[in-house]
Amino acid sequence: MSGGLTLDPSSLLGSGPTQIERRARHMDIGAVPVCAGALGETIWLACGDGQLRVFGPDGAMTPHKAHRGAILSMAMVPGEDALLTGGDDGRFLRVAGDGTVAELAHHPRRWVDHVAAGTGGRIACSVGRAVHLHDGDGQVHALDHPSTAGGLAFDAKGGRLAVAHYGGVTIWSKEKRGWKPATLKWAGSHTGVTFSPDGRFVVSTMQENAMHGWRLRDKADLRMSGYPSRVKGWAWAGALPWLATTGADQAILWPFDGIKGPMGRSPLQLCWSVPSLVTAVAAVPGREIVLAGFATGQVVFSEIDAMAEPRMVKRSAGAPVIVLTCTPGGRLLAADEDGCMLWADLSAI
Amino acid sequence: MTASTQVPVTVLTGFLGAGKTTLLNRILTEQHGRRYAVIVNEFGETGIDNELVVDADEEIFEMNNGCICCTVRGDLIRILGGLMKRRDFDGIIIETTGMADPAPVAQTFFVDDDVAARTRLDAIVTVVDAVNLATHLNEAHEAAEQIAFADVILLNKTDLADTAAIAAVEARIRTINPYAKIVHSARCAVPLDQVIGLDAFSLERVLEVEPDFLTSDHDHEHEEEITSISLAADQPLDPDRFQFWFGQIIQRFGPDILRAKGILHLAGEDRRYVMQGVHMLIEANFLGPWPPGSRISKLVFIGRNLDTMNLAEGFASCQVD
The missing domain is CATH 3.40.50.300 (P-loop containing nucleotide triphosphate hydrolases)
Structure with a gap:
């Protein structure tokens, strides 16, 4: 591929499998997919049976045993050929691109619920209410919270760590004498968190059918509500950037440009196609593209443009698509709840 | 699986x-x-x-x-x-x-x-x-x-x-x-x-368990903080009247009502209306026809201060005239 992604011209109106589907690799892995990420053109899928399944640039799959129970979370290490995983066996692992596994910590009888990786060698994992922040210099800080951590995220520079929990989000900032907390309050249970790429905003997913955000400069609230179901997946997409989210019958994209971000603005609604809910979203790094996976198994592609016509990537029905990821070069993995995979090279078509 | x-x-x-x-x-x-x-x-x-x-x-x-x-x-x-x-x-x-x-x-x-x-x-x-x-x-x-x-x-x-x-x-x-x-x-x-x-x-199970309707006649040797009340109505219930009354009860007294279960005969409906819930969260559905014989609506509440909610009078007034 030298130009852009060339996509299947399948319009919404066709029937039967799309051209991409017919050429794609399909497999049943017999395990629940948990999350996926890309290291270069290789896609790593974390699974509920403790294995990492690695899809090479040619689509060939290699399994790697990582945890003894389920893998609960995974994070790609920025700028490195490595990723982190946490499991219900209490282990916090670093896995290199060649498959070498190193145990970073072991918390017997506990679950490592969430992991996050920042720049400068900073990494973190959560075990119940405690977040263990490994500083680049080898120090480990135990950060306590009022309730179990629902999600973790570093900002792009690695100097701040956001922890979602019941009642809000705590932002830990690196200062001369260690990490200092600041609390962003909002009633309810916060189940996930992400910084905007420029670090000006932080956004959480909630137990309710809503997201909540804050502008960090002044802690101004951003209400992102109106979803018919819970928001469980998100992806930063496009140059603006947009925060693409699941939870509605289309991918909902909130604008995060300008001083106000999404305050008082309507989101873009893309990938309209089937009367079903979006259960996974993915961006293609460096491109104005969003992909949405649906509760009824379809995968739809759209350019990020209010006038864009959505295109079908996978038209065949199936179990809810819960993991969706795409490499910068256009290699796509869609995984459904029952463990059925579709791997496709969108650039080769 | x-x-x-x-x-x-x-x-x-x-x-x-x-x-x-x-x-x-x-x-x-x-x-x-x-x-x-x-x-x-x-x-x-x-x-x-x-x-x-x-x-x-x-x-x-x-x-x-x-x-x-x-x-x-x-x-x-x-x-x-x-x-x-x-x-x-x-x-x-x-x-x-x-x-x-x-x-x-x-x-x-x-x-x-x-x-x-x-x-x-x-x-x-x-x-x-x-x-x-x-x-x-x-x-x-x-x-x-x-x-x-x-x-x-x-x-x-x-x-x-x-x-x-x-x-x-x-x-x-x-x-x-x-x-x-x-x-x-x-x-x-x-x-x-x-x-x-x-x-x-499951709602199906609500049908199978016959509540002990004698309970309210038991001697009150101990004053229980949590009690129950079992209600019966032999006339069909007016659906609108019942929904309004029951909704109001749940809204006002939800924190005190721990559990509720009912099998109801709604006027004009041949199927049994089965409901059960915890505090304000109630699920209900029509489940199968009534067996031959009389159709008696039954409703049971378990909770605190039930005697202050006029449940018997309210339920009775939901019957069609």
Whole structure:
């Protein structure tokens, strides 16, 4: 591929499998997919049976045993050929691109619920209410919270760590004498968190059918509500950037440009196609593209443009698509709840 | 097992020392070929004989849904979600602490979409100590709440109490909860099909359990904080009138109404309208035709201060004129 992604011209109106589907690799892995990420053109899928399944640039799959129970979370290490995983066996692992596994910590009888990786060698994992922040210099800080951590995220520079929990989000900032907390309050249970790429905003997913955000400069609230179901997946997409989210019958994209971000603005609604809910979203790094996976198994592609016509990537029905990821070069993995995979090279078509 | 299969969840409640852990270990060690994941409390009794044991830490979350009594167990949402990523067990058992309020546990199964899609509450089983129940009831309100929420009450240590004492304990239990199945046991020796695999929360099961309508006539030797009221109506109910009255009751008194169950004859409808709920969370549906014979609507409330809600008059006034 030298130009852009060339996509299947399948319009919404066709029937039967799309051209991409017919050429794609399909497999049943017999395990629940948990999350996926890309290291270069290789896609790593974390699974509920403790294995990492690695899809090479040619689509060939290699399994790697990582945890003894389920893998609960995974994070790609920025700028490195490595990723982190946490499991219900209490282990916090670093896995290199060649498959070498190193145990970073072991918390017997506990679950490592969430992991996050920042720049400068900073990494973190959560075990119940405690977040263990490994500083680049080898120090480990135990950060306590009022309730179990629902999600973790570093900002792009690695100097701040956001922890979602019941009642809000705590932002830990690196200062001369260690990490200092600041609390962003909002009633309810916060189940996930992400910084905007420029670090000006932080956004959480909630137990309710809503997201909540804050502008960090002044802690101004951003209400992102109106979803018919819970928001469980998100992806930063496009140059603006947009925060693409699941939870509605289309991918909902909130604008995060300008001083106000999404305050008082309507989101873009893309990938309209089937009367079903979006259960996974993915961006293609460096491109104005969003992909949405649906509760009824379809995968739809759209350019990020209010006038864009959505295109079908996978038209065949199936179990809810819960993991969706795409490499910068256009290699796509869609995984459904029952463990059925579709791997496709969108650039080769 | 595919992701769409609902995993049954049994909730074990009961005071410390009543025999919860004994029952749990019996369930786990008996030869039944089923594999269970067990969720225990960090302060719970130790010595559980199972491979897959998860520690929970009772985090009670209020929901932002305008329902004042709607609390859920955040830790259970997280743990059940994590367990659903594995596929190597057939059922889940949640052991609560002796002092736990069962409402947030039960409500978790109504409120969280993922939990509701992938698991189903099989039954709340409360283990009661036949010798010490009276003391427990007098000392802590949680004892009565655990009985109020139970689908099955395992009246344990019956070998240590005489017949009269057991009858007295049973009468007190019936005053609080006329619905629950009471099973007698010594050292929790009870056929397991009496406590697991009951599907007690399904609407179909509401039809099968005949509440003890004599309860209200029992002598009130003890003033219970939590009581029950069983209502019957022989005339069909006006659907609009009933919905309005029942909605109002739930809105006003939801925090005091712990459980409600009903089988109703709505005017102009040949099918039975079956409902059940926990506090303000009510599920209802039409289920099958009435059997031949008379169609009597029955409604049971379990809760506090029921005598202040004019339930009998209100229910009677819902009948068509």
